[in-house]
Amino acid sequence: MRSEATREGEISVGGRVLYMALELSDRTWKVLFASPAGRRRERSVAARDVAALVGEIAAAKRRLGLSAQARVVSCYEAGRDGFWLDRALRANGIDNLVVEVARRARRAKTDRVDLVKLMGLLLRWVAGERKVWSVVRVPAAEAEDIRQLSRSIERLKGEHGRHVTRIKALLATQGLKLARIGGADWGKRVGELRCWDGSALGTWLQRDLVLEGERLAVVAEQLAALKAERDRLVAEGREATAVKARELARLGAIASESSFVFATELFGWRTFANRRQLAGSVGLTGTPYNSGQSAREQGISKAGNKRMRTMLVEIAWCWLRYQPTSALSRWWRERFANTGGRARRIGIVALARKLLVALWRYLEHGIVPQGAQLKRGAAA
Numbered sequence: 001m002r003s004e005a006t007r008e009g010e011i012s013v014g015g016r017v018l019y020m021a022l023e024l025s026d027r028t029w030k031v032l033f034a035s036p037a038g039r040r041r042e043r044s045v046a047a048r049d050v051a052a053l054v055g056e057i058a059a060a061k062r063r064l065g066l067s068a069q070a071r072v073v074s075c076y077e078a079g080r081d082g083f084w085l086d087r088a089l090r091a092n093g094i095d096n097l098v099v100e101v102a103r104r105a106r107r108a109k110t111d112r113v114d115l116v117k118l119m120g121l122l123l124r125w126v127a128g129e130r131k132v133w134s135v136v137r138v139p140a141a142e143a144e145d146i147r148q149l150s151r152s153i154e155r156l157k158g159e160h161g162r163h164v165t166r167i168k169a170l171l172a173t174q175g176l177k178l179a180r181i182g183g184a185d186w187g188k189r190v191g192e193l194r195c196w197d198g199s200a201l202g203t204w205l206q207r208d209l210v211l212e213g214e215r216l217a218v219v220a221e222q223l224a225a226l227k228a229e230r231d232r233l234v235a236e237g238r239e240a241t242a243v244k245a246r247e248l249a250r251l252g253a254i255a256s257e258s259s260f261v262f263a264t265e266l267f268g269w270r271t272f273a274n275r276r277q278l279a280g281s282v283g284l285t286g287t288p289y290n291s292g293q294s295a296r297e298q299g300i301s302k303a304g305n306k307r308m309r310t311m312l313v314e315i316a317w318c319w320l321r322y323q324p325t326s327a328l329s330r331w332w333r334e335r336f337a338n339t340g341g342r343a344r345r346i347g348i349v350a351l352a353r354k355l356l357v358a359l360w361r362y363l364e365h366g367i368v369p370q371g372a373q374l375k376r377g378a379a380a
Helices: 004-009 050-063 084-091 111-126 141-172 186-192 203-236 240-249 256-267 275-280 306-322 327-336 341-365
Strands: 017-023 028-034 040-046 071-077 095-100 286-291 294-300
Touching: 017 050, 017 111, 028 050, 028 111, 040 050, 040 111, 050 084, 071 111, 084 095, 095 111, 141 203, 141 240, 141 256, 186 203, 203 240, 203 256, 240 256, 240 341, 256 306, 256 341, 275 341, 306 327, 306 341, 327 341
Parallel strands: 017 071, 071 095
Antiparallel strands: 017 028, 028 040, 286 294
């Protein structure tokens, strides 16, 4: 008996559907077509040439005996091309999936092998198997654009830290340490620095320090501008991301920066059916091993959004400090406060998962986490 997914997959004019798998690269896209009867056609098109791809789809329908109005179901693996192709395919009436496929560490690797495997997984998924891959939730263009602001701030913060670390390392080679790095007078201060014997720093060392300081100043200016834009957007914006960020910022222990990351990466554009689906989106689900007489827990999956998982663990530590009377903080202290370092680290991950669910309930249903305090001036 065919599954419901199969019947849905073949609903089209004439009761037929064309399947398409794409293997993307920088120069050429490999395309594999398949019909319900099992006939296949493999083609190549220039990368990013959507018009040529649409032409190949029309030709495949003719060659495989399908009507011009036959439904098309396609897929490609998530990668550096992002989601623009998904939007382009859907604009041309194609039902597309962006997927992530688990792969073994050692396996044959060619574009054609990948393409055939991807087609096989697509046919299995249409037949009703939902665990053959992970389907990526594609954000709306507006949500993706706002998320870019958050990620730009994150990258600039990393670059700022690298410049500061580089300057400190250069100074340390001469036995020097400064309380303040950078500033408008940085070049003058570098010229006044003296080595252990009172001599001036080397000419090229001074040049390197000045150049690093100049780059640091540029990054600091750009970072300040982006943060100001973020604060303005959150304060005045009516988008779902801005609204969710404002709501999260009302809670103690969650600053404006982390609330914006939560909103742009997760809560501002995604919906979840249950707690397991929510935790799975950031890799905070267990991976049990149970075979024969052996049963053990292998730790969290670490799949999904790494940025959110990292942020959640940081916020969990902050939650213990700034929300000490909350039920979540009391739960953690009762179980992990008097344990060793490894147990405390395991406990903080468990707290991060519970906190994620609590924040989801807070945003979706207005339920403030039990015992948590709102920031002064925030309406209850």
